[in-house]
Amino acid sequence: MxxxxxxxxxxxxxxxxxxxxxxxxxxxxxxxxxxxxxxxxxxxxxxxxxxxxxxxxxxxxxxxxxxxxxxxxxxxxxxxxxxxxxxxxxxxxxxxxxxxxxxxxxxxxxxxxxxxxxxxxxxxxxxxxxxxxxxxxxxxxxxxxxxxxxxxxxxxxxxxxxxxSEDRAGKLAALYEERITDTVKRVAAAGDAPKKVYVELARKGPAEIGNSYGNGMWAGTIELVGGANIARGQVENWGPLAPEYVLAEKPEVILLAGSEWLSSPEAVRVGFNADAAEVQARMLSYLTRPGWAGLPAVTSGEVHAIYHGGARSLSDFVFARYLGKVLHPEAFADVDPQAELAAYYAEWLPIPLDGIFVQKLQ
The missing domain is CATH 3.40.50.1980 (Nitrogenase molybdenum iron protein domain)
Known part of the structure; x- marks a missing residue:
């Protein structure tokens, strides 16, 4: 025919x-x-x-x-x-x-x-x-x-x-631009002094020092929301920081970047199907490192797990807003990053958000 x-x-x-x-x-x-x-x-x-x-x-x-x-x-x-x-x-x-x-x-x-x-x-x-x-x-x-x-x-x-699929792409681009623009405005309006942030790839467990980020990945997120990245100038892109340097810098916020590393038994496992109690236990183990108990981030309760895959995607605005809320709680008081991530999945992806992608150490 x-x-x-x-x-x-x-x-x-x-x-x-x-x-x-x-x-x-x-x-x-x-x-x-x-x-x-x-x-x-x-x-x-x-x-x-x-x-x-x-x-x-x-x-x-x-x-x-x-x-x-x-x-x-x-x-x-x-x-x-x-x-x-x-x-x-x-x-x-x-x-x-x-x-x-x-x-x-x-x-x-x-x-x-x-x-x-x-x-x-x-x-x-x-x-x-x-x-x-x-x-x-x-x-x-x-x-x-x-x-x-x-x-x-x-x-x-x-x-x-x-x-x-220009129509979907345009709507997603508009959403991303709106959320990032709003995030930057909130940070600017906060006007508070930058807090020192230390991020470590939490794959190896507390006995081994994981990478931190001087440029790209979490370094970009920290800078976007007005944090002071202690790895800046210490590693070019990524690499471990000396334990003595971390202690001397006295970070006020610690991010343990975790993922679904099933073959790494000591890793902070966040992501799909992550278990909340296990995430807490893995984060807590990092506090057994020499000197960590006295760090400002630990004494003030600002140790957080964050999904490592969340730093280079269309949904990474959620993780920027999470860190923004950690650093500037009043400026982001009405922002619920977990709800924003769930809404993103519900509207744009064929699977529901099922897991732990950010969590504060209790």
Missing amino acids: KRLALLAALTLGATLPASAEVTLTDLKGRSITLPDHPDRVLLGFYYEDFIAITGPGGIDKVVAISRAPWAEWRPMQWEAYKAVYPMIDSLPDVGDTETGTFSVEAAIAAAPDVALLAGWQFDALGEGVAQLEAAGIPVVVVDYNAQTLAAHLASTRVIGTLMG
């Missing part, structure tokens, strides 16, 4: 619809043109953001993934999405640039129309990008790790333009 309709249209001189050519500028400043919105996507990272922006059916266009950053870094989140989208478990895995296992051959074999990668993946691939493009696979870069308002908005709109 389609063939007969096509012949009829040609016979009658009817104009056939042109393909929807897509032109965009990605987060590396590269102008990219595709003949149409892609039906086959290799998705490297930012899985939740892609799902939020593309809406129902978006995940059906994903034909390959870099599996480890999702299934291994966020295993309980992965399980939550697998329950809704069982097909993701059988998607071809192209490997991971973080561990040097990314396979250009596997990527090409998946025959995607486009490869959607994070900025850090693009940088790590090097010549692999040219190999993908030589095989006819355009590479589009987005970057929520940059942690700037401009990059978040641009990344959101790039995905929306690429996938034909």
Whole structure:
């Protein structure tokens, strides 16, 4: 029937619809043109953001993934999405640039129309990008790790333009911009002196010192809400701080960045399906470190667990507002970060918020 309709249209001189050519500028400043919105996507990272922006059916266009950053870094989140989208478990895995296992051959074999990668993946691939493009696979870069308002908005709109979901992308960009703008205004209005903040990746347990962040990740969040990051100038991007330095700095707020690290028995496990009592016990164990009991953050009760995956996504405004409320309680008195995160999931994602993503040590 389609063939007969096509012949009829040609016979009658009817104009056939042109393909929807897509032109965009990605987060590396590269102008990219595709003949149409892609039906086959290799998705490297930012899985939740892609799902939020593309809406129902978006995940059906994903034909390959870099599996480890999702299934291994966020295993309980992965399980939550697998329950809704069982097909993701059988998607071809192209490997991971973080561990040097990314396979250009596997990527090409998946025959995607486009490869959607994070900025850090693009940088790590090097010549692999040219190999993908030589095989006819355009590479589009987005970057929520940059942690700037401009990059978040641009990344959101790039995905929306690429996938034909401009309306959802526009609404999400507007939501993010409104919440970040409101957060900055509240911080400015507070007008109080910056409090010293220490953040540690709480994966190794109290016996080993985890990374802190001098630039990017939680460093950007601390600065956005007017905190004084004690790691600034001590580590370039991330790395452990000397225990003596932390004690000497006397942080007034301590953030223990945790996640769903099932293979790390001493980790502060927050995220999907986290147990509140276990989170409290893991945080409490850090206070057994020499000298920590006397730190201002401990004596004033300002030790907090925070979801490590929350620092580079469209929902990261929630974690900024949580820290804003810790540092400026009066300015953020009417803000409920947990409720805002639950509302975000309810409106934009296919799974409910089920777990612990921020928690104060009791």
